[in-house]
Amino acid sequence: MASTKNVNDQSTDLHQFGYEQELSRKLTCKDLIIYGLIAMVPVAPFGIYGSVVVPARGMVAMAYLVGMVAMLFTAISYSQMSQAFPISGSVYAYAQRGIGPVTGFISGWMIMLDYIFIPALLYVLSANSLKGLLPGISPVVWLVLFCAINTLVNIRGVEFTAQANKLFIIIQLITLAIFFACGIWGLYHGAGEGVTLKPFYNPATFSPTAILSAVSIAVLSFLGFDGVSTMAEETKGGNKVVGKAILWTLFLIGLLFVSQTYLAALIHPNYKTLGNLNTAFYKIAYQVGGQPLLVLTTVITILALGVASALVMQAALSRVLYSMARDKNMPAIFATIHPKYKTPYVSTLLVAGVSIVIGILFMNNSTTLSSVVNCGALFSFCVLHLAVINHYILRNHSQDYLRHLLVPVIGFIIVFAVLGNLHPVAKVLGTGWFVIGIVYYFIMRKVSGHSINLK
Numbered sequence: 001m002a003s004t005k006n007v008n009d010q011s012t013d014l015h016q017f018g019y020e021q022e023l024s025r026k027l028t029c030k031d032l033i034i035y036g037l038i039a040m041v042p043v044a045p046f047g048i049y050g051s052v053v054v055p056a057r058g059m060v061a062m063a064y065l066v067g068m069v070a071m072l073f074t075a076i077s078y079s080q081m082s083q084a085f086p087i088s089g090s091v092y093a094y095a096q097r098g099i100g101p102v103t104g105f106i107s108g109w110m111i112m113l114d115y116i117f118i119p120a121l122l123y124v125l126s127a128n129s130l131k132g133l134l135p136g137i138s139p140v141v142w143l144v145l146f147c148a149i150n151t152l153v154n155i156r157g158v159e160f161t162a163q164a165n166k167l168f169i170i171i172q173l174i175t176l177a178i179f180f181a182c183g184i185w186g187l188y189h190g191a192g193e194g195v196t197l198k199p200f201y202n203p204a205t206f207s208p209t210a211i212l213s214a215v216s217i218a219v220l221s222f223l224g225f226d227g228v229s230t231m232a233e234e235t236k237g238g239n240k241v242v243g244k245a246i247l248w249t250l251f252l253i254g255l256l257f258v259s260q261t262y263l264a265a266l267i268h269p270n271y272k273t274l275g276n277l278n279t280a281f282y283k284i285a286y287q288v289g290g291q292p293l294l295v296l297t298t299v300i301t302i303l304a305l306g307v308a309s310a311l312v313m314q315a316a317l318s319r320v321l322y323s324m325a326r327d328k329n330m331p332a333i334f335a336t337i338h339p340k341y342k343t344p345y346v347s348t349l350l351v352a353g354v355s356i357v358i359g360i361l362f363m364n365n366s367t368t369l370s371s372v373v374n375c376g377a378l379f380s381f382c383v384l385h386l387a388v389i390n391h392y393i394l395r396n397h398s399q400d401y402l403r404h405l406l407v408p409v410i411g412f413i414i415v416f417a418v419l420g421n422l423h424p425v426a427k428v429l430g431t432g433w434f435v436i437g438i439v440y441y442f443i444m445r446k447v448s449g450h451s452i453n454l455k
Contacts, residue, residue, distance in 0.1 A: 027235045029245050032228050034165045036249030039224035039312040042172045042256045046301045047125070048217065049264060049284075050277025056214030058205065058271045061199040061262035063214035066332070070215065070255030070418075071222040073411030074381050075250045077388045079243030080403055082229050084391060086242065090229040091380040091387075092320055096327070098387030102441065108324050108382045109437035113376030113430065114223070119310045119351065120358035121369050123147060126306025128363070129298065143359045146306040151352040153317050155338060155345045168308035175300040176260060179293065180286060183263045186288030192266045194317035199265035216421050221257065223377050224309070225249050227316035230323075314355070318347035375430035378419040385412040 027035075045052070045064070053060040081094035091111050096104020123146050127139035153164050187195065228246050235241050264284045265271075274280040286294040322344035325334035338345040362369040385408035392404035422430075 006217065025234055025236045027231055029235075029241045029248075030247035031165070032231060032235060032242065033248050033252070034169050035231065035312055036225050036228045036245060037169055038165045039227045039316070040222060040249070040253045041224075041309045042169070042176060042253065042302050043260075043297070043301055043304050044221045044259055045261050045455070046281045046297055047278075047305070048221065048378055049261065050280030052218045052261070053265065053271045053274070053280065054277065055217065057202070057205040057210050058269065059199060059202055059206065059211065059266060060214070060218075060265050060271075061258050062201060062211060063218040063220075064254065064261055065200070066211065066215045066259040067219035067222055067256070068250065070219050070414045071225070071250060073407050074384065075225060075246050075415060076407050077385050078226060078229055078246050078404060078409055080388055080392065081384065082232060082242040082246070083240055085333075086232050087323070090226055090320060091384045093323060094229075095380075095383050095387045097382070098391035102159055103383060103387075105324070105329050106238055106434070106437055107380045107439075108320055108329070110376040110383075110430070111226075111380040111432065112317065112320060113433045114380070115227075115313060115320060115376075116354055117323055117358065117369060117373040118224075118313045118374075119317070119355040120362065121148075121373050122305045122309075122310040122313070122354060123162050123189055123359045124308075124363055126302045126371060127188070127359070128414075129302045139363055140360060142306070143363070144308060144356060147352050147356050147359075149307060150311040150314050151348060153311060154318065155346045156341055157342055164363045165308070168304065170299060172304055172308070174254065175296060179260065179289070179297065180263060180295055182285075182289040186267055187263075191268075191288055192318045193269050195266060196269075198269065216418055217323050218257075219418060220374050222250065222253065223374055224313070225253070226377065226381075227312055230316045230319035310355075314348065314351050317351045318344050321347040321350065329441075337398070350394045372423075373427045375419070375426040376379055376433070378415050378422070379430065379434075381415045381420065382412055385409070385415070 045198045049060070052063050056063040078091075078094075081098060085093055085097045087093050092104055092108025094104075095107035123143045124139075126146060127142035130137070130142050131139050183191075186192075225246055228249060229242055232242050264281060265290055268274065268284045274283060276283075284296055287374050289296075319328055321334045324330040325332055325347070334347045334350065335344065336346040337343065358369070386405055388408040392398040392400070398404045
């Protein structure tokens with residue numbers, strides 16, 4: 001009875017923003033945490049360990065720890081805005097309500113750049129990895145297969161997606177547990193140089209510049225927690241649930257990242273002898289678990305990226321499109337809800353089609369693709385911090401200067417610094433996407449004569 005009352009209360013909350021409750025509210029805080037963990041991939045360091053440990057000069061655990069702290073400021077800002085505006089759309093909705101319609105549209109437009117490219121990148125990485133295990137099958141086949149599976153799961157309903165997420169998170173955690181067991185066993189039997197704090201701090205090789213260089217790579221592994229906020233209208237329990245889930249997700253994923261990279265660095269302390277950086281972690285897994293652990297970690301990484309993480313990122317983008325279309329900032333058809341499953345299935349199908357096209361185009365050029373996936377997210381994070389200040393401090397004269405001024409200011413500085421250090425290709429494509437969005441917005445306004453009504 002209490003649960004029904006809560007859902008009704010949240011439906012009333014939507015009414016004050018001018019919306020009806022169309023999506024199905026079935027997600028709990030636990031579901032959102034699992035959703036966030038899947039989006040960020042608990043085994044993400046498996047694939048990029050070499051790219052972080054080398055610039056960090058072996059202090060890979062420190063790089064991930066600093067990365068987690070850096071993203072904490074953005075997570076707190078997301079938490080604050082999700083309480084003020086418990087609606088779908090993530091940073092699009094927060095910037096729109098917290099600053100204004102034009103800023104909101106641009107934020108949504110830019111976050112789409114990130115959400116559009118991420119599923120495609122994940123499919124490409126997984127498909128190309130499988131090419132090594134099954135060379136007789138074209139990577140395009142795997143790309144289409146992964147995308148089809150995720151599309152069917154997402155259309156089937158948010159509750160079904162949540163159940164799939166639980167299965168994937170369990171598989172990844174079991175894999176991590178096996179790696180921890182083998183790693184500890186290996187250390188006990190002479191692997192590495194024993195238990196030290198060098199993966200966190202090594203005075204002989206420490207350099208602030210080196211750590212910051214490694215953090216600029218490691219921090220990108222944390223991107224994805226923002227996708228939790230896109231599920232606000234499908235969550236029950238009140239408007240604080242989304243913010244709580246975001247903070248817990250960041251803390252838990254940070255704990256997993258730091259602990260697994262710390263153990264890996266202990267097993268193989270001489271990062272200069274790792275060889276191929278793309279397979280560095282798998283080499284370490286082989287040291288303590290032989291061929292079985294190497295194969296297990298490789299296969300799980302493929303499934304975690306190509307199915308699990310791509311699944312939730314596809315769902316996140318479909319909700320952003322749904323929210324923007326509902327406000328007439330995108331074609332109305334993208335706001336169409338499936339009559340049975342209560343999901344934005346047209347947007348989901350569009351995302352799938354775009355992911356396949358982009359994936360095929362960049363199948364042999366994943367480096368370029370990966371260079372642009374974070375540009376849109378980082379730009380939108382900057383706007384998010386400004387929205388917190390504008391909404392709470394300037395509009396509502398909040399005296400909570402810690403959460404509503406200091407945190408967003410520090411968060412803005414950190415994210416802006418990372419944004420400035422992105423690959424030149426990412427900056428060019430991001431700028432081009434930004435200009436296209438501005439032109440599209442004003443043409444759309446002129447043709448439709450529509451102005452957003454923000455109640």
